[in-house]
Each structure stands twice: as structure tokens, then as C-alpha cells.
Amino acid sequence: MSNKFEVGIVFKWKEYPYSHNKNVIKDRWFVYLGETSPYNGNIEIISYIATTTTKLEKYNKGGERENHKFVKFEKAKYPIFDKDCILDLDMREPCLIKKELEECNKIEIIGKIDNQTMKIIYKKICESKKFTKKEKMDIYNSYKRYGITEINKPK
Numbered sequence: 001m002s003n004k005f006e007v008g009i010v011f012k013w014k015e016y017p018y019s020h021n022k023n024v025i026k027d028r029w030f031v032y033l034g035e036t037s038p039y040n041g042n043i044e045i046i047s048y049i050a051t052t053t054t055k056l057e058k059y060n061k062g063g064e065r066e067n068h069k070f071v072k073f074e075k076a077k078y079p080i081f082d083k084d085c086i087l088d089l090d091m092r093e094p095c096l097i098k099k100e101l102e103e104c105n106k107i108e109i110i111g112k113i114d115n116q117t118m119k120i121i122y123k124k125i126c127e128s129k130k131f132t133k134k135e136k137m138d139i140y141n142s143y144k145r146y147g148i149t150e151i152n153k154p155k
Helices: 098-103 115-127 133-145
Strands: 009-013 028-035 046-053 070-073 085-088 107-112
Touching: 028 115, 028 133, 046 098, 046 133, 070 115, 115 133
Parallel strands: none
Antiparallel strands: 009 028, 009 107, 028 046, 046 085, 070 085
């Protein structure tokens, strides 16, 4: 059985192998942000994903990540998540081949974030210096392809 990914999908990856801390392999939660265009002659579609963290204190005033571009999800408002967490858009994950994500048996699709919240995430992506102009355009085009409209092209 394969996973189906589109903008806004929340998924859990058991024993995520690409951790920033190479000594720690653990389950991670992600949001699917978009992909390269399948219409530009790309042999393989590359996916853009972002992970969540429950280390909320790092994003408070005076915290080491207070200036990062992020979106906070409170479990009470976003029951798709099992804990309060932060989607840090400045902590980049590797870009992965979409087909490999779809076929990975360690990935569980949890649900989907609503379009209005995805627009907030898009705004933070556009503000982030961690995404290239091309990546921002790929994500913009992905949002459009998956029906999230009324967003501005990245500058």
C-alpha cells in the first residue's frame, strides 16, 4: 500500500533516519509542504517537508530559536497532533524523492491541515531565508495545484 502526499498532509515517520542529531533515531512528525513540478521534465519529483518539535521553550522570547520562522500548533486547536508542537520552517529537512516517501512502510499519514493554516505556513516559508527562490516557487505552484489559492508569488 502506498501513501498519498499532497500539500498539508501530516505524517509520522517511525525511526526517521535523517535526524539533525545523527546519534538519535526516533519517530518524527512532518508536514508536507509541496514538491517540484511534474511538468518541468523532472525525472523524479522532489518533496519539501518540515518537521515539528515539542521543545516549545526554544521559541520563547530569549530562546535560541525565537527568531526562526515557525508556526505553533496547540493540540486543543489542532487535534491532528498528539502534543503541542512547533513547525520550524528554518530547520530544513532534506528534500526527498516523492516516490520513496509514498512507498516507505515506516510512514503513517495522520491527517491534513486546513487550507487557512497552510496559507499561514506559506507566508512563513516566503519570509524564511532557508528556502531558495526556486524552492519557494515550487511550493507556491504546489499550493496552486492542490487547490490552495489566494496566495502571492514569492518575491
